[in-house]
Amino acid sequence: MRYSKKIRLVNQLGMHLKAAAAFVMTAEKFKSDIKIKYNNIVADGKSIMSVLGLGATYKSKIEIIAEGVDAREAIMKLEELIKNKFGEKQ
Amino acid sequence: MMYKGQPASPGIIIGKIFVISKDIKLPQSEKIKSSNVENEISRLKQAIEKTKQDVLLIKEKIISDIGNKDAGIFDAYILFLNDRSFVDKISKIIKDENVNAEYALNKLLEDYIKLFNNISNSYLKEKIVDIKSLFEKIVKNLSEESSELFPKKGKWVIVAQELSPSDTAEMDKKNILGFITETGGVTSHTAIVARSLEIPAVVGLKNITQQVKKGDLVIMDGEKGIVIINPDTNTLEAYKKERLKYLIKIKMLKKLKKLDAVTLDKHKIILNSNIEFPEEVAVAKEHNADGIGLVRTEFIYINRTNLPTEEEQFLIYKSIVEKMAPKPVTIRTLDIGGDKFLPYFKISPEQNPFLGLRSIRLSLSNPSIFKTQLRAILRASAFGNVRIMFPMISTVEEFIEAKNIVYEVMEDLKRKKISFDEKINIGIMVEVPSAVIMADELAKKADFFSIGTNDLIQYTLAVDRGNANVAAYYNPLNPAVLRMIKKTVESAHKNFKHVSVCGEMAGEPHLAFLLLGLGVDELSVSPASILQVKKLIRNINFRDAFEVAETVLKFEKTEEIKEFILTRIKSYLLNK
Numbered sequence: 055m056r057y058s059k060k061i062r063l064v065n066q067l068g069m070h071l072k073a074a075a076a077f078v079m080t081a082e083k084f085k086s087d088i089k090i091k092y093n094n095i096v097a098d099g100k101s102i103m104s105v106l107g108l109g110a111t112y113k114s115k116i117e118i119i120a121e122g123v124d125a126r127e128a129i130m131k132l133e134e135l136i137k138n139k140f141g142e143k144q
Numbered sequence: 145m146m147y148k149g150q151p152a153s154p155g156i157i158i159g160k161i162f163v164i165s166k167d168i169k170l171p172q173s174e175k176i177k178s179s180n181v182e183n184e185i186s187r188l189k190q191a192i193e194k195t196k197q198d199v200l201l202i203k204e205k206i207i208s209d210i211g212n213k214d215a216g217i218f219d220a221y222i223l224f225l226n227d228r229s230f231v232d233k234i235s236k237i238i239k240d241e242n243v244n245a246e247y248a249l250n251k252l253l254e255d256y257i258k259l260f261n262n263i264s265n266s267y268l269k270e271k272i273v274d275i276k277s278l279f280e281k282i283v284k285n286l287s288e289e290s291s292e293l294f295p296k297k298g299k300w301v302i303v304a305q306e307l308s309p310s311d312t313a314e315m316d317k318k319n320i321l322g323f324i325t326e327t328g329g330v331t332s333h334t335a336i337v338a339r340s341l342e343i344p345a346v347v348g349l350k351n352i353t354q355q356v357k358k359g360d361l362v363i364m365d366g367e368k369g370i371v372i373i374n375p376d377t378n379t380l381e382a383y384k385k386e387r388l389k390y391l392i393k394i395k396m397l398k399k400l401k402k403l404d405a406v407t408l409d410k411h412k413i414i415l416n417s418n419i420e421f422p423e424e425v426a427v428a429k430e431h432n433a434d435g436i437g438l439v440r441t442e443f444i445y446i447n448r449t450n451l452p453t454e455e456e457q458f459l460i461y462k463s464i465v466e467k468m469a470p471k472p473v474t475i476r477t478l479d480i481g482g483d484k485f486l487p488y489f490k491i492s493p494e495q496n497p498f499l500g501l502r503s504i505r506l507s508l509s510n511p512s513i514f515k516t517q518l519r520a521i522l523r524a525s526a527f528g529n530v531r532i533m534f535p536m537i538s539t540v541e542e543f544i545e546a547k548n549i550v551y552e553v554m555e556d557l558k559r560k561k562i563s564f565d566e567k568i569n570i571g572i573m574v575e576v577p578s579a580v581i582m583a584d585e586l587a588k589k590a591d592f593f594s595i596g597t598n599d600l601i602q603y604t605l606a607v608d609r610g611n612a613n614v615a616a617y618y619n620p621l622n623p624a625v626l627r628m629i630k631k632t633v634e635s636a637h638k639n640f641k642h643v644s645v646c647g648e649m650a651g652e653p654h655l656a657f658l659l660l661g662l663g664v665d666e667l668s669v670s671p672a673s674i675l676q677v678k679k680l681i682r683n684i685n686f687r688d689a690f691e692v693a694e695t696v697l698k699f700e701k702t703e704e705i706k707e708f709i710l711t712r713i714k715s716y717l718l719n720k
């Protein structure tokens with residue numbers, strides 16, 4: 055199974071270290087391969103180095119791509135995380 | 145070599161220097177033999193392992209010290225250190241370029257710095273510090289001296305670029321004689337910690353870490369902001385005498401700690417402390433202040449990116465109140481606008497911010513922010529003796545409106561069965577001339593007055609004291625100001641209410657003398673000034689202060705008043 059979704063970052067800090075950590079920790083819960091596409095760069099969603107290297111900012115649109123048995127659920131959870139601003143206040 | 149920085153905490157000390165260097169020294173690309181590549185990689189892996197353990201330890205310490213909230217960053221560090229591609233990438237740089245691990249780490253960090261610098265969004269840009277700080281920890285662990293980050297034995301003057309709360313938390317205080325830092329001002333973390341530990345500090349000495357090395361002899365005078373590195377014999381001898389004089393002065397002042405602020409003719413003055421930071425409560429207590437006369441709550445709101453929650457505020461107020469109980473703590477509601485602003489809470493630009501939407505006006509026009517603060521204060525009132533104070537009240541109806549909001553919040557707390565002090569005292573700052581003129585009426589409704597002399601002088605004399613062109617007009621001894629204070633005191637006393645003074649005026653001994661003469665019941669001064677003001681009070685007769693005040697109220701010129709007070713106070717103090 056392969057699912058993908060474009061989502062806008064709504065936390066003001068963008069993809070900083072803590073946010074990237076939250077993303078990776080969520081992604082690691084799934085068996086699927088998870089990638090993030092931003093500005094034509096593709097990052098490994100389970101590597102914090104890679105996610106951080108995107109330099110994705112507030113309001114920018116990223117695409118999450120999941121491939122594997124639990125791809126659909128993975129996308130759902132990751133979307134929820136981003137919409138909840140990675141648990142940040144703003 | 146003598147340097148002049150900003151005085152941040154008083155005291156004279158002579159000691160040896162300990163430099164805390166957190167700089168990643170940009171290592172030259174140190175070439176290594178290809179046979180050493182494996183060695184270098186295993187050195188890297190060890191440093192990463194060691195850093196992991198360090199991070200876990202700090203995380204545990206932080207969780208046990210302040211709870212779970214700020215520990216998230218450490219999870220991110222661990223994730224990063226565990227990331228396979230991290231080790232792989234650094235190892236690849238070592239292998240491909242035959243360079244040492246420090247250089248390889250720095251190269252990767254530079255990539256991140258470049259990436260983040262290219263981003264126009266400043267929020268993310270600033271967050272590079274998180275990554276930097278992690279890389280610094282690893283580089284530190286690569287070097288053998290890592291165990292010597294902070295002094296373990298002996299006594300040292302710490303020299304650093306700047307000290308973070310986690311640095312000062314990790315240091316063993318008994319090894320520290322003083323602090324010298326490159327950055328920071330009087331309100332920096334270093335300065336506050338130094339004052340609460342009562343050790344000297346000089347801040348804002350640019351490049352000082354480059355000028356000194358471990359073991360250099362240093363003289364520092366925290367009151368004047370002077371730092372002398374490797375002094376000659378004459379200077380050293382001179383400062384040994386200065387230090388002795390200072391120690392005697394401190395010893396004399398410390399004797400006053402446990403004594404009351406009573407005049408020679410047995411008139412008790414209530415001597416309170418102002419608090420700008422929670423750390424200052426310890427000093428206030430140590431110097432036996434009669435209470436906290438003013439908690440400047442702005443510190444909770446600044447240096448952050450969003451409004452503090454009720455819970456956050458409650459915990460801070462509660463901790464101050466509990467530490468001071470049963471002594472009273474007067475908490476002033478948010479006093480921003482004018483020249484103090486919050487980056488995350490913008491008000492539209494104004495022509496005259498000091499005559500604009502500031503202080504209580506801002507609270508009244510943003511009821512939700514105001515109510516959140518009031519709820520936190522009221523909840524804290526269940527744990528000690530709390531008073532609420534509104535800043536910059538200028539009309540009677542404004543005070544009634546603010547008080548009604550307090551009652552509204554009280555009703556809500558009652559419904560939810562949350563306890564608070566139902567008889568809490570509610571008072572006002574008198575700092576606008578209209579409040580002085582209406583003081584008779586306000587005194588019937590307020591439980592106490594506190595005169596904010598800085599603003600009262602500025603509004604009475606229509607002078608901005610920050611403006612050099614007119615700064616000379618700003619004078620606390622202006623007869624109009626003294627009559628304002630006298631009128632405020634009379635109105636309060638007619639209604640059996642206390643008057644406190646919490647501006648800078650109260651901390652100057654000769655001005656404090658005059659204030660007492662004018663009938664002020666309480667003085668609230670910065671923690672560092674308590675003992676000096678107490679010394680003054682214990683050496684004067686209230687009767688004399690009263691007479692001097694009566695006399696100067698008849699004068700019409702500022703200069704006359706000043707001269708008269710200075711001569712009189714000198715003769716009183718000399719005769720004692």
